[in-house]
Amino acid sequence: MTLAHSLATFIQTNLIGDDRSIRIDEQVALIDAGIIDSMGLMQIVTFIEQETGVHIPDDEVVPDNFQTVGDMERMVRRLQARSANA
Amino acid sequence: MPYLLWHYLRDSARRYPSRPAVAWRGSVLTYRELDEQSDQIARFFISKGIGPGARVGLYLPKSHRSVVAMLGILKAGAAYVPTDPSAPSRRVAYILGDCAVSALVTTSEKLTELTASMPGLASLKSVLLAGDVHDPSVQSGANVHHWRDLQHLEMHVPASAEAIETDPAYLLYTSGSTGNPKGVILTHRNALTFVEWGAETFAIGSDDRLSNHAPLHFDLSVFDVYVALRCGACVVIVPDQVALFPVELARWINVERITVWYSVPSALIRLLLHGSLERFEYETLRIVLFAGEVFPVKYLREVMARLSRTEFFNLYGPTETNVCTFYKVPRPLPPEVADLSIGKACENTEVFAIDDGGGRVMAGEIGELYVRGPSVMPGYWGLAERSQDALVMNALQPAFQERAYRTGDIVRLEHDENYSFIGRRDHxxxxxxxxxxxxxxxxxxxxxxxxxxxxxxxxxxxxxxxxxxxxxxxxxxxxxxxxxxxxxxxxxxxxxxxxxxxxxxxxxxxxxxxxxxxxxxxxxxxxxxxxxxxx
The missing domain is CATH 3.30.300.30 (ANL, C-terminal domain)
Structure with missing residues (x-):
């Protein structure tokens, strides 16, 4: 399972529950749709860090990196590349 | 003298018609605009037969329109019931059904979510859609109206209805131990008592810019909105998208030139730990208020060090009483302080602690905190027994019947006459x-x-x-x-x-x-x- 997939599952279970019609895919705008609240954001950051072992610095926790599951995956790849080059 | 909450708006609109009243993202409503737009909402509801004795639900993401709607509902003489826009629809449906709202202000998206959980929707007198987007998929029931159509309303309908200060102004639902949330009724007088105290104590003026960080179903926002309106100040609503991201929020406080910040401690702790607070000066920020939970002193010290010119106040009070005690945090905060005091009673409010034997506690002793005064709620909606358990006869006043609110909070009366919070007597x-x-x-x-x-x-x-x-x-x-x-x-x-x-x-x-x-x-x-x- 890709990170985007496991993130989508995590968000579906923890942040949405079972009675909404919305299905999370790579393009759903999670912030604009009000799916992520501050509690949810913290859970997502922790989840990504646990799943990937990548540390997400505070200045990366910005709207551009968390609007969609795809954005989150791209951020992780960028951070991984950065630490590989460091 | 104002005796209804919306009188603050009426008075400030006369004195400061072109000053900003509400700011949200790029939109600013002046006092005149807020007054006129809330008149429209009031006319609309009055024309639908909604007035004193009625309740209107709010179920929408927070924006300047939420504030317009709240004031319009109050002008119509009704009480508003703000609900959590991120709560599951079946919980919102329970709340709206519990207090039997006559109407609802929502968005087409939220309405769709609610339809499955709330069969009574179609029988409401009105559902007002506050969104800009007209979603054609929304079932256009006979009772569904759109915000932008209100300007065509006839002006002969009055824009306010008579109510008295002991009428409910809003209901705030809090968690209930028996499995369902319970509705705390707050009257105009309850809120006015708190607002008058807040405006005086913090010397709020028309140049102030008060943040609104708390959701509208949370009583902290009562201070932000109504103290601002009372003083001709501007309430600046933190956009949900900004509140999510600590580094954005820190920048927002600086750029918006906020002068009074009010939030729960955990929001400030999050800013401290993840907001890179040191990037900005926050030159205008003169007061930080916090309430709702205990602020661990180790974090408070750090926040105070970052905001070295700002005064800090700890406000205490259950939803049922509004804020009833407050404490100005000394600067510097002595190193031996491990727990922050909740302070002394606010003006026009009395607090006292009662021990197990029913006596009033003396300095150094522990007891349960009681509150009496005009800021205390009249009761929970539709829960006579629970209300009686919470609002008990004041044993210290045997000559006539007077009720005091029993907080369930265990406190110590310190030798300097401040109270300290110790814990809860329940779950x-x-x-x-x-x-x-x-x-x-x-x-x-x-x-x-x-x-x-x-x-x-x-x-x-x-x-x-x-x-x-x-x-x-x-x-x-x-x-x-x-x-x-x-x-x-x-x-x-x-x-x-x-x-x-x-x-x-x-x-x-x-x-x-x-x-x-x-x-x-x-x-x-x-x-x-x-x-x-x-x-």
């Missing part, structure tokens, strides 16, 4: 400033087919107050998945009440009387937890 806990009755979460877990027993434990946490842990004994031969229970809770409880972790046991420990032994569970799950002294 209510705080997380991120939200009140949570553990029993309400347990009731939801019991509804799950495969759950035999369940207890929810609050594990103390410095950053957010407490984290929730559910201990579940499944029915024999059942395998319950954590994901199932999380999803089950997510559709029935607001996010802040969904347990973060689940622990499974085949049997829950019992006390000698056969009750679930919470203390044993708490101890085994959280061995370092301090014990709350009994009074």
């Amino acid at each position: 209510m806990v705080k997380s991120r400033g939200y009140r949570i009755e553990l029993g309400e979460i347990e009731q939801v877990l019991f509804q799950h087919d495969q759950v035999k027993e369940a207890v929810v434990i609050a594990v103390p946490d410095d950053e957010i107050g407490s984290r929730l842990k559910a201990v579940v004994a499944p029915n024999a031969d059942c395998e319950v998945l954590v994901a199932d229970l999380q999803a089950f809770c997510s559709t029935r409880l607001p996010r802040y009440m969904v347990p973060e972790t689940f622990v499974f046991l085949s049997e829950l420990p019992k006390t000698s009387t056969g009750k679930t032994d919470r203390q044993a569970l708490s101890k085994s799950l959280n061995p370092t937890a301090p014990e709350v002294p009994r009074t």
Whole structure:
């Protein structure tokens, strides 16, 4: 399972529950749709860090990196590349 | 003298017609605009037969229009019922049904979510859609109206209806131990008492810019909105998207030139730990107010060091009483201070503590805190018995009948006459400033087919107050998945009440009387937890 997939599952279970019609895919705008609240954001950051072992610095926790599951995956790849080059 | 909340707007609109009243993202409403637009809402509701004695629900993301709607509903003489826009629709449906709203202000998206959970929607007198987008998929029932159509309303309908100061102004629902949220009724007088105190104590003027960080269903926002309106100041609504991201929020406070910030401590702790606060000067920020939970002193010291020119105040008070005590944090904060005081009573309010023997506690003693005065609620909606348990006869006043609110908070009266919060006498806990009755979460877990027993434990946490842990004994031969229970809770409880972790046991420990032994569970799950002294 890709990170985007496991993130989508995590968000579906923890942040949405079972009675909404919305299905999370790579393009759903999670912030604009009000799916992520501050509690949810913290859970997502922790989840990504646990799943990937990548540390997400505070200045990366910005709207551009968390609007969609795809954005989150791209951020992780960028951070991984950065630490590989460091 | 103003005696209804919206009188503040009427008076400020006369004095400061072109000053900003409400700012949200790029939009600014002047006092004149806010007055005129809320008149339109009032005319609309009055024309639909909604007035004194009625309630109108609010179920929409926060924006300047939420404030227009609140004031319009008040002008119509009705009370508003703000609900959590991120709460599951079935919980919102329960709240709207419990207090029997006559109308609802919402968006087309939220209306779609609510339709399945709330069969009574079609019989409401009106559903007002406040969104800009006209969604054609929304069933255009006869009672559905659009915000932008209101300007065509006839002007001959009056824009206000008579109410008196002891009428409900709004209902705020909080967690209830019996499994459903309960509605705290706040009257105009309750709110005015608090607003007058706040405006005077913090010397709010028309140049002030008050942040509104708390959601509108949370009583902190009463201060932001109405103290601003009372003083001709501007309430600047934190956009949801900004509130989410600490580094954005820090920049926003600086750029918006906020002068008075009010939030729960956990929001400030989050800013401190993740907001890179040191990037900005916050030159205009003169006051930081916090309430809703205990502020761990180690973090408060750090926030105060970052905001070295700002005054800090700890405000205390359950939703039922508004803020009833306050404490100005001394600067410098002496190094020996380990717990922050909740201070002394606000003007026009009395607080006292009663010990187990029914006597008033003396300096150095511990007891339960009671509150009396015009800021105290008249009761819970539709819950006569619960209201009587909470609003008890004031034993210190035998000559005539007077009620005082019994907070359930255990406090110590210090020798300097300030009170200190010690703990709760029941199973209510705080997380991120939200009140949570553990029993309400347990009731939801019991509804799950495969759950035999369940207890929810609050594990103390410095950053957010407490984290929730559910201990579940499944029915024999059942395998319950954590994901199932999380999803089950997510559709029935607001996010802040969904347990973060689940622990499974085949049997829950019992006390000698056969009750679930919470203390044993708490101890085994959280061995370092301090014990709350009994009074």
